[in-house]
Amino acid sequence: xxxxxxxxxxxxxxxxxxxxxxxxxxxxxxxxxxxxxxxxxxxxxxxxxxxxxxxxxxxxxxxxxxxxxxxxxxxxxxxxxxxxxxxxxxxxxxxxxxxxxxxxxxxxxxxxxxxxxxxxxxxxxxxxxxxxxxxxxxxxxxxxxxxxxxxxxxxxxxxxxxxxxxxxxxxxxxxxxxxxxxxxxxxxxxxxxxxxxxxxxxxxxxxxxxxxxxxxxxxxxxxxxxxxxxxxxxxxxxxxxxxxxxxxxxxxxxxxxxxxxxxxxxxxxxxxxxxxxxxxxxxxxxxxxx
Amino acid sequence: xxxxxxxxxxxxxxxxxxxxxxxxxxxxxxxxxxxxxxxxxxxxxxxxxxxxxxxxxxxxxxxxxxxxxxxxxxxxxxxxxxxxxxxxxxxxxxxxxxxxxxxxxxxxxxxxxxxxxxxxxxxxxxxxxxxxxxxxxxxxxxxxxxxxxxxxxxxxxxxxxxxxxxxxxxxxxxxxxxxxxxxxxxxxxxxxxxxxxxxxxxxxxxxxxxxxxxxxxxxxxxxxxxxxxxxxxxxxxxxxxxxxxxxxxxxxxxxxxxxxxxxxxxxxxxxxxxxxxxxxxxxxxxxxxx
Numbered sequence: 001x002x003x004x005x006x007x008x009x010x011x012x013x014x015x016x017x018x019x020x021x022x023x024x025x026x027x028x029x030x031x032x033x034x035x036x037x038x039x040x041x042x043x044x045x046x047x048x049x050x051x052x053x054x055x056x057x058x059x060x061x062x063x064x065x066x067x068x069x070x071x072x073x074x075x076x077x078x079x080x081x082x083x084x085x086x087x088x089x090x091x092x093x094x095x096x097x098x099x100x101x102x103x104x105x106x107x108x109x110x111x112x113x114x115x116x117x118x119x120x121x122x123x124x125x126x127x128x129x130x131x132x133x134x135x136x137x138x139x140x141x142x143x144x145x146x147x148x149x150x151x152x153x154x155x156x157x158x159x160x161x162x163x164x165x166x167x168x169x170x171x172x173x174x175x176x177x178x179x180x181x182x183x184x185x186x187x188x189x190x191x192x193x194x195x196x197x198x199x200x201x202x203x204x205x206x207x208x209x210x211x212x213x214x215x216x217x218x219x220x221x222x223x224x225x226x227x228x229x230x231x232x233x234x235x236x237x238x239x240x241x242x243x244x245x246x247x248x249x250x251x252x253x254x255x256x257x258x259x260x261x262x263x264x265x266x267x268x269x270x271x272x273x274x275x276x277x278x279x280x281x282x283x284x285x286x287x288x289x290x
Numbered sequence: 291x292x293x294x295x296x297x298x299x300x301x302x303x304x305x306x307x308x309x310x311x312x313x314x315x316x317x318x319x320x321x322x323x324x325x326x327x328x329x330x331x332x333x334x335x336x337x338x339x340x341x342x343x344x345x346x347x348x349x350x351x352x353x354x355x356x357x358x359x360x361x362x363x364x365x366x367x368x369x370x371x372x373x374x375x376x377x378x379x380x381x382x383x384x385x386x387x388x389x390x391x392x393x394x395x396x397x398x399x400x401x402x403x404x405x406x407x408x409x410x411x412x413x414x415x416x417x418x419x420x421x422x423x424x425x426x427x428x429x430x431x432x433x434x435x436x437x438x439x440x441x442x443x444x445x446x447x448x449x450x451x452x453x454x455x456x457x458x459x460x461x462x463x464x465x466x467x468x469x470x471x472x473x474x475x476x477x478x479x480x481x482x483x484x485x486x487x488x489x490x491x492x493x494x495x496x497x498x499x500x501x502x503x504x505x506x507x508x509x510x511x512x513x514x515x516x517x518x519x520x521x522x523x524x525x526x527x528x529x530x531x532x533x534x535x536x537x538x539x540x541x542x543x544x545x546x547x548x549x550x551x552x553x554x555x556x557x558x559x560x561x562x563x564x565x566x567x568x569x570x571x572x573x574x575x576x577x578x579x580x
Contacts, residue, residue, distance in 0.1 A: 007486065009484070010485070010486045010489065011489075012484055012485070012489075016482070016493065018497055019497070019536070019538070022538070086420075110484065113483075113484050114482075114483055114484020114485070115484070117483030117484060118483050118484075121483070124419065124420050124441070125419040125420070126419070126420070126422075127417060127418065127419050127420065127421060127422035128417065128419070128422075129414065129415040129416070129417050129418070129419045129443070130376075130414050130415070130416070130417065131417060132416075132417035132418075132422040132423065132424065133422065134422065142482075151414070153419070154448075154480070155482070155483055156446060156448075156483075157448065157449055157480070157481050157482065157483055158444075158446075158447065159447055159449040159520050190444070190447070191447050191520055192306070192404075192432075192445070192447065193403075193404055193407030193408050193411070193445055193446075193447055193513060193515065193518045194299070194302055194400065194401075194403050194404020194405070194407060194408070194513050194515070195300070195302070195404070195513055196297065196300045196510075196511040196512060196513060196520075197511040197520070197522070198511070199300065199301075199302075203306065207308055207309075218508040220486075221486040221487040221488070222486060223483060223484050223485055223486060225483065225484070228483045230449050230481055230486075230487070232487070246309070248309070248312065
C-alpha cells in the first residue's frame with residue numbers, strides 16, 4: 001500500500017527477541033535493575049509532559065503482578081505488569097482511550113498497543129478454559145500453562161476484515177449503532193472458523209448490506225489493541241447497489257460519491273469520516289488517491 | 291490468486307445464517323426432526339461408502355452434548371455435537387487426519403473443517419478463562435457465556451503468516467522438527483499482538499532464517515482446522531541469501547532453484563513438496579506459474 005502516513009499501532013521498534021522467551025535463565029538474568037517497566041495506570045498509558053510513554057523499573061510493579069517481556073528496545077529489556085482487571089468494550093466506547101491515542105507519537109503508539117493487548121489478555125485469562133483451574137504465566141508472558149490439565153494457552157489475535165465496497169465510483173459506508181453523530185466508516189466483521197479472508201468479506205458485506213461483492217482484494221493490515229484485533233483492510237466491487245440493511249447491527253448504510261467522500265475527508269462533507277488512527281481512514285485515503 | 295485448483299477447506303456452500311444464531315426462538319424451531327447432525331467420531335468424519343460426509347438427526351447426538359448450529363445447507367438446518375475431548379497437536383502429527391482429508395471432496399472438506407474448528411473449540415473451552423467457572427453455550431455455538439462473571443467468549447481463529455521468500459529466482463523452504471523425511475515447505479508463524487501481516491512475515495523469516503525481507507505481498511488465505519488457523523499466504527523478496535537457521539524450531543532451511551522446485555512438485559526432485567491440501571503447495575504452484 002503506497003501510503004505516506006504511518007499506520008497507527010504498526011511500526012514498533014521493539015525487538016521481540018523471541019529466543020529469550022523460551023530461555024528461563026536468560027529471561028531471569030534480564031529482570032535486573034536495568035530492565036524497564038512500562039508505566040501503566042490500569043491499561044492506560046502514563047505520559048510525561050511531552051506526551052511520551054514513561055518507563056520505571058521492575059521494582060515499581062505491583063506486588064505479585066505477572067510481568068510480561070515485551071522485548072528489547074535500545075538494547076534494554078522492556079516489561080509490562082498485568083493489571084488487576086482487563087478492559088471491556090470497544091475503543092469507541094472509551095473516550096479516554098481516543099484522547100490518549102491522539103497525544104502519542106507513532107513509535108510510542110506501536111509499543112503501547114502491543115503491550116496493552118498482551119497484558120489485557122493475561123488479565124482476562126487467569127484460568128484454564130479447558131479445566132477451570134488457575135493458570136501460570138510462561139515464556140515471558142507469551143503463553144500461560146495449566147498445571148492441572150497441562151493445557152497451554154496463547155495470547156489471542158482475532159482477525160477482522162474491514163472493507164471498502166465500490167459501485168460506479170461510489171463507496172459503501174455504514175454507521176454502527178451508538179456511533180458518534182454523523183460518523184460513517186467501512187463495514188467490518190470477524191473472520192470465522194472455516195472461511196478465507198475473501199469469503200469473510202463477502203459474507204459480512206452481504207449480511208450487513210444485502211450486497212454481493214466480487215474481486216475482493218487485500219490492501220493493508222493493522223494491529224488494533226481493543227482488545228487484540230488484526231484488522232485486514234480489503235477492497236471489493238459490487239455490481240448492484242440496492243441495500244438491505246441489517247438494522248440489528250447497523251444504524252445506516254449508504255453509497256457516497258467520490259466527491260462526497262473527498263469533501264468529508266477534507267472536513268467539509270455530509271458525514272464525519274473515520275478518525276486518522278483507524279485503518280478505515282487509510283483505506284479511504286488510498287481509494288481517493290487512486 | 292489465479293488458481294485452477296480449489297483451496298482445501300475453503301468454498302463452503304453452507305449458509306451461516308448468522309441472523310438465526312441471535313434469535314433463540316428461531317433457532318429452537320429449527321431444532322426439529324428435519325434438522326441434520328453431522329456424524330462425527332470424536333473429531334473425525336464418518337464417511338459413507340463413497341467417502342462422503344454423513345448426516346444423522348439430532349436424536350443421534352450424545353445425551354447432554356452441546357449442539358452447534360453450522361447453518362443452512364440445501365435449505366436444511368445443520369448441526370454438530372461437541373465431543374467429550376478436543377484435539378491436541380498439529381495435523382502433521384495425526385496421520386488419520388491426512389488420510390481422511392485425502393478421501394474428501396472439496397465441498398465436504400469445507401463443511402467438515404469449519405465444523406471441526408468450532409466443536410473442537412467448545413470441547414477445549416468449557417470454563418471461563420476470566421473466573422474459572424463453567425460456561426454455557428450461546429448463539430447456536432458461536433459464543434459461550436459465563437453466568438458467574440458475565441464474560442463472553444468467542445471461538446478462536448488464529449492468524450498465521452506463511453511465506454515464500456525469493457532471492458535470485460530461488461525459493462527459501464524449510465523443514466520443521468519431526469516432519470516427514472525429505473519434506474520442505476514454506477516458513478510460517480503466528481501473527482502476534484501488535485504487528486501487521488507484513489511485519490509478522492518479516493519477523494518470522496528473520497527469526498527462523500536470519501534473512502531480511504522486503505516487498506511483502508499477500509497472495510491468498512486458507513482456513514486450517516487444526517485447530518483453527520487462518521493461514522495467510524504471502525510472498526517476499528530477499529536481497530541476501532546467507533542463512534542463520536533457528537535450530538530450536540527448524541531442522542533445515544535451504545534455497546531451491548526454480549528447476550529444483552518444479553522437479554519436486556512433479557514428483558521427481560530433491561525433496562517432497564507440501565501436500566496438495568496445504569496452502570504452501572498453492573503458493574508454490576502460483577510461484578512456478580508466474
